[in-house]
Amino acid sequence: MVLALALAASTVHLYRTSTAWEARAGAYLQDARGLGEDLASTRAALAGTESELEAVRAQLATAQGRIVELADEKAQIGDDREVQRQLVDYQERVSDAAGQVALALDQCVQGQGELIGYLENTVTGVAQYDPLELERFRTDVDELCQTATEANIALQRELSR
Amino acid sequence: MSTASRDARRRRVRGPSGTTGAVGLLAASLLVGCAPVQGVLDEVPQMPGPRVTDLVPSEAPMTAPTGTGILSPDGFDAVQRMAVRIRNVGCGTLTTGSGFAIDATVLITNRHVVEQSDEVQVSTYDGRDIDVATASTAALADLAIVRTVEDLPSYPVLADADPVRGDAVTVVGYPQGGALTVTSGTVIGETTDPINENLGQVLVTDAPVEPGSSGSAALDEEGRVIGVVYAKNAAGQSFLVPVSTLRRLLDDTVAFTPTQACEP
Numbered sequence: 364m365v366l367a368l369a370l371a372a373s374t375v376h377l378y379r380t381s382t383a384w385e386a387r388a389g390a391y392l393q394d395a396r397g398l399g400e401d402l403a404s405t406r407a408a409l410a411g412t413e414s415e416l417e418a419v420r421a422q423l424a425t426a427q428g429r430i431v432e433l434a435d436e437k438a439q440i441g442d443d444r445e446v447q448r449q450l451v452d453y454q455e456r457v458s459d460a461a462g463q464v465a466l467a468l469d470q471c472v473q474g475q476g477e478l479i480g481y482l483e484n485t486v487t488g489v490a491q492y493d494p495l496e497l498e499r500f501r502t503d504v505d506e507l508c509q510t511a512t513e514a515n516i517a518l519q520r521e522l523s524r
Numbered sequence: 525m526s527t528a529s530r531d532a533r534r535r536r537v538r539g540p541s542g543t544t545g546a547v548g549l550l551a552a553s554l555l556v557g558c559a560p561v562q563g564v565l566d567e568v569p570q571m572p573g574p575r576v577t578d579l580v581p582s583e584a585p586m587t588a589p590t591g592t593g594i595l596s597p598d599g600f601d602a603v604q605r606m607a608v609r610i611r612n613v614g615c616g617t618l619t620t621g622s623g624f625a626i627d628a629t630v631l632i633t634n635r636h637v638v639e640q641s642d643e644v645q646v647s648t649y650d651g652r653d654i655d656v657a658t659a660s661t662a663a664l665a666d667l668a669i670v671r672t673v674e675d676l677p678s679y680p681v682l683a684d685a686d687p688v689r690g691d692a693v694t695v696v697g698y699p700q701g702g703a704l705t706v707t708s709g710t711v712i713g714e715t716t717d718p719i720n721e722n723l724g725q726v727l728v729t730d731a732p733v734e735p736g737s738s739g740s741a742a743l744d745e746e747g748r749v750i751g752v753v754y755a756k757n758a759a760g761q762s763f764l765v766p767v768s769t770l771r772r773l774l775d776d777t778v779a780f781t782p783t784q785a786c787e788p
Contacts, residue, residue: 373568376568377569379571380569380570380571381569383571383572384569384571384572387572387575390575394579398579398580423599426598426599427598427599427600430598430600430649430650430651431649431703431704432703433651434609434647434648434649434650434651434703434704435702435703435704437647437651438609438611438620438647438651438698438701439701441611441645441647441653442611442618442620442701445611445613445618445645446618449613449616449617449618453616
């Protein structure tokens with residue numbers, strides 16, 4: 364009798380235990396499915412995010428390349444600007460030199476004109492000049508013309524560079 | 525869940541229906557004796573314990589970042605940000621070179637990049653112009669210091685020692701006065717200066733450089749300065765003033781003297 368009771372109690376216990384474990388297994392299976400869905404969803408989101416990240420990285424690389432290009436373009440423009448500025452400075456100096464050479468040559472021509480006038484006056488007897496003064500004037504005109512000629516040669520040489 | 529923990533839970537958790545089973549087994553134990561009963565009880569299936577709800581780890585595993593370098597907000601790394609382009613506006617001449625910052629307002633370049641200058645102009649990797657305060661050159665090496673009015677974007681550290689043959693080298697500068705360029709190579713060895721601009725030994729590398737690269741920083745794999753590019757030869761080898769020379773001259777307060785303005 365006792366053995367029958369024990370057997371019956373054990374049967375009930377085992378039934379209830381197995382039922383409880385079955386319910387627990389079902390619950391865990393449900394949890395697992397939910398987690399699996401969450402994982403799949405998260406993986407999809409991660410894949411999307413990684414794809415976006417790659418796109419952003421590509422855009423960043425493009426932007427960086429463009430920044431480098433723009434910096435280079437700006438530098439080249441700056442180089443050109445400085446070259447142009449130096450060219451303008453050079454041309455201003457050449458213009459100044461040309462003006463001075465022209466002035467010197469003009470003074471030379473004027474001096475030679477005056478000298479010719481003095482010599483004509485002396486030859487025709489219109490006027491008489493001190494020969495020493497006339498010689499000194501001729502020397503001054505020669506020196507002035509020589510200086511102007513040398514300056515002109517230097518200018519021509521500079522312009523031909 | 526391990527077998528041990530499952531067993532522990534089975535032993536720890538006893539429900540009301542477990543009591544019923546225990547009664548039956550207790551009766552059985554009276555028939556067969558006490559010693560084997562404990563073993564039998566351990567093998568009897570028990571009711572499940574409290575349901576586990578923390579199935580997801582509270583701390584998710586983190587993946588280490590794969591990116592390298594110290595990035596600025598604009599994405600440029602420190603190697604690029606420390607490089608500067610130098611324009612030497614001379615008297616009737618214009619030359620360009622490279623340089624790199626070693627401090628917030630101090631940059632290093634070659635002597636021949638900044639000498640005979642009417643004005644030295646500096647621009648950064650992103651095209652910003654940086655006003656120059658002073659320029660000084662060294663007599664014993666092809667090195668110069670340029671001090672700026674504004675802060676430079678970034679500056680590296682100097683290596684503690686010169687590199688040895690076979691060490692990797694990265695050169696960052698503005699070859700031909702063009703765009704910012706990073707090239708790589710290895711240290712080939714040491715030699716005496718082929719153009720007699722420096723006292724002592726100089727480094728030889730196979731990192732490609734061009735005119736305009738003069739003053740570029742040569743970096744090791746950790747981004748530390750190991751030398752300053754100052755020349756190249758017909759075989760395509762580049763020559764560096766070693767960092768030991770740079771350090772020695774920087775420590776010498778009278779090694780650098782202000783540059784002389786060019787004569788028009």
